[in-house]
Amino acid sequence: GHSSASAAQGDDNFDPNFKVVGEQFEEEPTDMEIGVQIKSMTKVYSTGNKLAVDKLSLNFYKNQITSFLGHNGAGKTTTLSIITGIFPPTSGTAFVNGQDITTDMDEIRRSVGMCPQYNVLFDKLSVKEHLFFYGRLRGKSDESIEKISVKLLYDLKLPHKSNDLAKNLSGGMKRKLSVAISFVGDNKTVILDEPTAGVDPHSRRGIWELLTKY
Secondary structure: OOOOOOOOOOOOOOOOOOOOOOOOOOOOOOOOOEEEEEEEEEEEEOHHHEEEEEEEEEEEEOOOOOOOOOOOOOOHHHHHHHHOOOOOOOEEEEEEOOEEOOOOHHHHHOOEEEEOOOOOOOOOOEHHHHHHHHHHHOOOOHHHHHHHHHHHHHHOOOHHHOOOEHHHOOHHHHHHHHHHHHHOOOOOEEEEOOOOOOOOHHHHHHHHHHHHHO
16 A cells, blocks of 8 residues: 655654554654654655655664665665765655754764665775775774774674785675774764675674674
């Protein structure tokens, strides 16, 4: 059957009391703060006039891991790409820690970590150099990057690989490094697109453990 989330149209502000209500939705927690709020977000790709996301309204709560499940083409990557500012929504918006993606994206980027679906690694940089490179992009000091790098590599059981070049890492280790990069900026919000795609069961468990720990 067709069901839609009730969201007041034309209401463009972050609303800490906004709830997604409908018979196909379970009741939302009342004792938790909203970290990311999506309101009536729609994305139409001009090529082929394809509707990728259709009036999506959704809350993600702080101190929780929220997952998207859906078939290929359901709009998962599109939604995550819009929240991280890779491209704008056609209509509707989302708020990250109360800030609007359509107006405050520069500010939002300072506190959001991203692990894309495909690794963005450089063959000739070592594991440690990747963490430094991305940490510096986030404006972190060498000292704070050093501190979190040691912790991340230890938690991912990768300390012995810290000087290995990315091109010499196994698929599972590359994925672990990509996940680690998304945490290196001391980010309030971390968005991961299929973080365990294509990794062996052992690496997958390692990534799960890291996510639940952080």
